[in-house]
Amino acid sequence: MSTSGTTIDPSRNGLAAVPERLRELVQALRVAPAIARFRAAEERFRGDEDVRALQARVRACHEQLQRAERANRHDPRLFQDAREAQALLQGHPAVAEFVASRQDAMDLLRDVNEAMTEVLGVDLGGSVRRACAC
Amino acid sequence: MAMTQTVESGAAVRERARALAQTIEQSEAFRAYKVAEAALDADAALGSTLAALQARDQELGQSQAWGGADPTEVRAVQQEWQDLATNPILVAHAAARENLIALFGEVAVGITEGTGIDFGSACAPAGGCCG
Numbered sequence: 001m002s003t004s005g006t007t008i009d010p011s012r013n014g015l016a017a018v019p020e021r022l023r024e025l026v027q028a029l030r031v032a033p034a035i036a037r038f039r040a041a042e043e044r045f046r047g048d049e050d051v052r053a054l055q056a057r058v059r060a061c062h063e064q065l066q067r068a069e070r071a072n073r074h075d076p077r078l079f080q081d082a083r084e085a086q087a088l089l090q091g092h093p094a095v096a097e098f099v100a101s102r103q104d105a106m107d108l109l110r111d112v113n114e115a116m117t118e119v120l121g122v123d124l125g126g127s128v129r130r131a132c133a134c
Numbered sequence: 135m136a137m138t139q140t141v142e143s144g145a146a147v148r149e150r151a152r153a154l155a156q157t158i159e160q161s162e163a164f165r166a167y168k169v170a171e172a173a174l175d176a177d178a179a180l181g182s183t184l185a186a187l188q189a190r191d192q193e194l195g196q197s198q199a200w201g202g203a204d205p206t207e208v209r210a211v212q213q214e215w216q217d218l219a220t221n222p223i224l225v226a227h228a229a230a231r232e233n234l235i236a237l238f239g240e241v242a243v244g245i246t247e248g249t250g251i252d253f254g255s256a257c258a259p260a261g262g263c264c265g
Contacts, residue, residue, distance in 0.1 A: 018161055021154040022241055026248030028150040032143045035249050042250060105249065109256035111144065112151040112245070119155035120164070125257025127235050128242040 025112070038098075038105035045098035054089040061085045154241070163233045170230035173223050180223060187214055 029035050045051060061082035068075050089095055113125035158164050174180065190211050197203040218224060242253040 017157045018154070018237070018241075021150070021157045022244045025147070025150040025154050026244055028143075028147045029245065029249050032147050034143075035251075039250055102251070105251050106256040108144065108147065109245065109249065109251060109253055111148060113253075113257045115148045115151035116155040116158075119152055120159060122167075122234075123257075124155075124238045124241065125254060127238050129254040129258055 029108070029112070032108060034101070034104040034108045038101040041094070041098045041101040044094045048092075048094045051089070051092055051094050054085065054092060054095075057085045058082070058089055158237065158241070161237065163230075163237045167230040167234040170223075170227040174227045177223055180221065183218070187211065187218065191215075 061078070065078050065082055068078055090099075110125075113123070116124050190207075194203050194208060194211055198208075245253040
């Protein structure tokens with residue numbers, strides 16, 4: 001049984017309805033404006049040449065700063081360049097939309113977790129989070 | 135119009151989330167976990183032993199951070215944890231919890247793949263996943 005590429009074995013979990021209800025939730029999420037907006041913003045963000053160029057510029061600035069640090073060289077101009085590049089990246093409309101839409105989408109997923117936690121009395125998202133590697 | 139759509143869509147998503155949770159609630163994995171949890175809660179002696187050992191463990195951790203943990207005490211606490219690890223109530227609880235978290239994990243993967251956003255991270259408190 002597959003849900004968005006995920007395999008849930010009904011015999012192991014005791015109920016075949018879990019994958020079906022999960023599929024319905026995922027479908028409702030996919031058409032939710034917050035998720036649709038995020039996916040569109042993500043596509044624009046990933047495909048934008050200007051954004052990629054700004055990201056490369058930010059990386060180059062950070063590398064220059066690290067090299068200067070290792071060489072014990074303090075150059076205020078490098079800090080200024082890095083700050084400017086970072087500000088340009090954050091101010092780019094595709095980046096700003098990506099960040100804002102991601103926040104809205106994450107808020108919706110938090111709502112999902114709250115609704116499930118209310119029913120189960122167990123924090124589903126929290127249980128999954130504890131298994132993370134960070 | 136857009137605001138109405140958003141509210142309706144949010145309500146539909148929450149309704150589906152509750153339906154999924156109600157189905158999980160009826161699953162064998164969730165029921166087994168609740169039974170194991172009730173057995174653990176009912177054993178007051180085991181609860182006291184666990185609480186006392188956790189407190190000693192925490193104290194030892196603080197001592198170790200300062201470089202002053204007593205190796206004999208460290209070994210004693212490790213031995214007590216090992217002895218507890220064979221307690222049938224704890225073994226059953228750990229197994230039931232593992233099964234339930236595996237099911238939760240599969241739900242989280244389904245949501246993550248369907249939305250493009252990591253469900254576990256989205257549910258993390260502000261400041262980071264392990265914050």
